[in-house]
Amino acid sequence: MPTADELRNLLMQAANELTNRGMITNDTAELALIEREIDVLNRRIARLDQMLLLDAAAAVADSANALAEVVKSARTGPFDRFVEEMTKLIARMRVAHEQTINEQLGTERDFPKTEEAGVSETEAKTAPAPAPSAGPETAKPIERPAAPTPPPATGRPSKADAPSVAQPPQQARPGPAAPRPMAPTAPHAPATAELPEIVKSTSFPDLREEYEAGWACCEARREKRREIEAAATRARAGKERYEEVAAHFRDMPWQFLAVIHGMEAGFRFDRHLHNGDPLTARTVRVPAGRPRTGTPPFTWEESAQDAMSLMRYDQVTDWSLPHVLYLLEKYNGFGYRRKGLRTPYLWSYSNLYEKGRYVADGVFDPNAVSKQCGAAILLKELL
Amino acid sequence: MRSARCVVTLTCTVLIAACAAPPPVEEVQLFNRAFVNVEAASQPLFDDLAVAERRLGRENAMARAQEQPSGSAGAAQPAALGAALCKEGMPGWRGDPSPQGLGFITGFCIEDAAYFSPLGDPPATRAFRSGVNVLGRYSELLLILAEGRNIEAAKAQIRQIDANVSAGLALVPGVQLGAPVLLPALKLFDPLIEGAARANNFEELRRVVTQGAPHFSKLTADLQAATPRIFNVLAGQSIRQATPTALKNQPVAEALVANVEGYRRILSDYVLLLQELDLAHRELVVALQRRRPAALAGLAERSERLTKTAEAMRQGFVALRRGPAP
Numbered sequence: 001m002p003t004a005d006e007l008r009n010l011l012m013q014a015a016n017e018l019t020n021r022g023m024i025t026n027d028t029a030e031l032a033l034i035e036r037e038i039d040v041l042n043r044r045i046a047r048l049d050q051m052l053l054l055d056a057a058a059a060v061a062d063s064a065n066a067l068a069e070v071v072k073s074a075r076t077g078p079f080d081r082f083v084e085e086m087t088k089l090i091a092r093m094r095v096a097h098e099q100t101i102n103e104q105l106g107t108e109r110d111f112p113k114t115e116e117a118g119v120s121e122t123e124a125k126t127a128p129a130p131a132p133s134a135g136p137e138t139a140k141p142i143e144r145p146a147a148p149t150p151p152p153a154t155g156r157p158s159k160a161d162a163p164s165v166a167q168p169p170q171q172a173r174p175g176p177a178a179p180r181p182m183a184p185t186a187p188h189a190p191a192t193a194e195l196p197e198i199v200k201s202t203s204f205p206d207l208r209e210e211y212e213a214g215w216a217c218c219e220a221r222r223e224k225r226r227e228i229e230a231a232a233t234r235a236r237a238g239k240e241r242y243e244e245v246a247a248h249f250r251d252m253p254w255q256f257l258a259v260i261h262g263m264e265a266g267f268r269f270d271r272h273l274h275n276g277d278p279l280t281a282r283t284v285r286v287p288a289g290r291p292r293t294g295t296p297p298f299t300w301e302e303s304a305q306d307a308m309s310l311m312r313y314d315q316v317t318d319w320s321l322p323h324v325l326y327l328l329e330k331y332n333g334f335g336y337r338r339k340g341l342r343t344p345y346l347w348s349y350s351n352l353y354e355k356g357r358y359v360a361d362g363v364f365d366p367n368a369v370s371k372q373c374g375a376a377i378l379l380k381e382l383l
Numbered sequence: 384m385r386s387a388r389c390v391v392t393l394t395c396t397v398l399i400a401a402c403a404a405p406p407p408v409e410e411v412q413l414f415n416r417a418f419v420n421v422e423a424a425s426q427p428l429f430d431d432l433a434v435a436e437r438r439l440g441r442e443n444a445m446a447r448a449q450e451q452p453s454g455s456a457g458a459a460q461p462a463a464l465g466a467a468l469c470k471e472g473m474p475g476w477r478g479d480p481s482p483q484g485l486g487f488i489t490g491f492c493i494e495d496a497a498y499f500s501p502l503g504d505p506p507a508t509r510a511f512r513s514g515v516n517v518l519g520r521y522s523e524l525l526l527i528l529a530e531g532r533n534i535e536a537a538k539a540q541i542r543q544i545d546a547n548v549s550a551g552l553a554l555v556p557g558v559q560l561g562a563p564v565l566l567p568a569l570k571l572f573d574p575l576i577e578g579a580a581r582a583n584n585f586e587e588l589r590r591v592v593t594q595g596a597p598h599f600s601k602l603t604a605d606l607q608a609a610t611p612r613i614f615n616v617l618a619g620q621s622i623r624q625a626t627p628t629a630l631k632n633q634p635v636a637e638a639l640v641a642n643v644e645g646y647r648r649i650l651s652d653y654v655l656l657l658q659e660l661d662l663a664h665r666e667l668v669v670a671l672q673r674r675r676p677a678a679l680a681g682l683a684e685r686s687e688r689l690t691k692t693a694e695a696m697r698q699g700f701v702a703l704r705r706g707p708a709p
Binding site: 008019021022023025031034035038039042043045046047049050052053054055056057058059060061062063064066067068070071073074075076077 | 436439440442443446447482506507508509510511513514517518520521524527528533536587591594595598599601602604605606608609612613615616619622623625626627628630631
């Protein structure tokens with residue numbers, strides 16, 4: 001079987017012979033026949049030319065790719081290796097510093113990881129009051145926030161302006177204004193008995209009213225005040241770092257990041273925000289293998305940004321309070337809601353939660369009590 | 384404080400790493416000039432090839448369509464000799480069935496799209512042009528490493544590291560917060576840092592050239608090997624038009640011959656340019672591996688020859704455009 005080149009040569013040879021014959025003949029009929037045959041041969045040759053050209057181009061493309069890989073692998077920074085080593089060294093210094101601070105503040109006891117196997121109420125021991133903190137971040141006096149003011153009326157008037165009479169939750173709804181970041185709603189709390197039933201939907205429009213009502217009437221349990229205040233102090237201590245990461249996500253309030261940090265990693269800056277795994281390696285527990293890029297040890301900021309991106313918070317534009325509560329509950333899962341219960345992830349340490357929690361995957365203990373401050377309560381403390 | 388000692392030790396290691404080998408700046412600059420000549424000569428060649436390839440692709444598409452039997456529109460046909468298989472099935476032809484007859488293809492073949500669109504290069508031309516671009520990026524990389532164009536950026540990296548180290552050390556209890564830790568030392572050792580950067584560049588240059596040499600040679604060899612195919616396409620139309628009737632007409636014959644021979648000359652110059660470029664690169668490789676300057680006179684002569692060949696190729700194009708003398 002001839003190769004394409006050989007075939008082309010044969011065809012071209014035939015065309016040449018015919019052309020030479022045509023140059024010397026005087027017979028017009030013969031000339032016409034010759035030219036028709038030459039045309040057929042030329043068509044065949046033309047297709048071979050196209051095919052052979054593409055084959056040659058493919059070989060060039062392969063060689064070019066191989067050389068391009070060499071170019072791509074070049075280190076054009078003469079100190080790149082040095083800079084990498086120094087960056088890791090600095091990250092290790094920061095981690096060591098965070099560990100020192102955490103040891104001073106007794107972090108190991110304060111903020112248990114969410115959804116860890118807990119204890120039932122009969123075994124629960126009263127948590128000792130948090131030790132007085134000696135670090136600079138807890139030195140500030142705690143200021144209670146002023147009474148929340150309703151948002152400016154941009155739609156229909158808010159009935160939250162009504163004074164002292166406790167309104168039923170459905171009338172305490174603010175106007176349909178554009179979502180404002182973390183704007184608190186009605187200042188007066190309806191009675192818990194008047195709260196709407198738990199909606200078993202996981203769609204935000206269905207849940208908005210429930211979040212607004214819950215926020216309006218939730219109050220911190222008195223015996224948990226010190227723990228809540230300690231948590232808020234820890235959160236405020238990291239405000240600059242939260243703001244730095246939140247700045248990468250449109251309008252994300254730093255408080256949102258702080259609450260998640262507290263819930264998932266106990267405010268430790270030497271742990272991944274995703275799940276509390278150490279920053280010295282990629283995450284091991286779910287979600288495993290994060291961050292995917294970069295080399296460990298990671299800075300907390302790198303990890304936090306990755307965690308927020310993984311949850312697609314870069315696509316969130318609504319940072320209103322009900323939506324923030326929705327995002328927080330969604331972060332932890334809607335398992336409690338499906339059972340018709342208020343999630344302790346939001347409401348623990350408040351009047352909206354007493355007992356009942358998942359003590360293992362799929363295992364619900366109606367008597368187990370959450371030992372972690374709920375995200376909504378902490379958020380309320382920070383606003 | 385152990386971390387602070389690590390920082391200083393690491394920094395000093397980098398500074399002391401400067402070796403005495405002089406960077407082969409002139410050799411790389413000469414090689415780069417050689418490439419610039421090749422590239423300048425290649426572009427008009429590829430521009431002509433793009434036109435010719437596109438025309439060839441269209442003619443082949445029309446010929447395939449005309450060869451389809453009537454009533455078989457859309458049916459998948461076995462690939463005709465040398466034809467690209469059309470996934471949608473070979474479209475037919477409607478109109479005058481003669482080769483230059485008026486008509487149209489009754490269908491659309493995605494594989495032929497590049498030949499009917501004037502946007503960008505058709506596939507083969509695109510690959511050749513990209514191949515030369517890669518040679519250019521390789522040459523530019525060698526120039527950056529040899530001339531030290533990245534050194535100022537590298538110094539800025541060191542300064543940033545210094546600031547980060549100072550911020551990190553400030554967290555350690557007992558460390559006085561003040562001026563950046565390394566900056567005073569850095570200013571004192573600035574010439575040494577520059578020397579270290581150049582030394583690192585030289586080592587990277589050697590590594591890249593050693594690793595890239597076989598790929599560079601293969602690429603230039605493949606570009607040369609493609610030249611007969613390129614010739615067939617560039618001169619193909621004139622060759623097909625050189626029928627007995629056309630050749631019996633003196634002015635027509637002269638024009639056809641001038642076109643074919645014009646491309647032959649241009650492509651011959653092109654092959655020589657590629658061969659010279661490859662030789663210039665080989666000499667650079669030898670100079671780097673032996674850690675001493677190459678015969679600069681030899682490189683300069685080669686560069687001079689390349690410049691002349693590139694100019695000859697440019698003149699060839701001018702003559703081709705002008706056509707045969709009356």
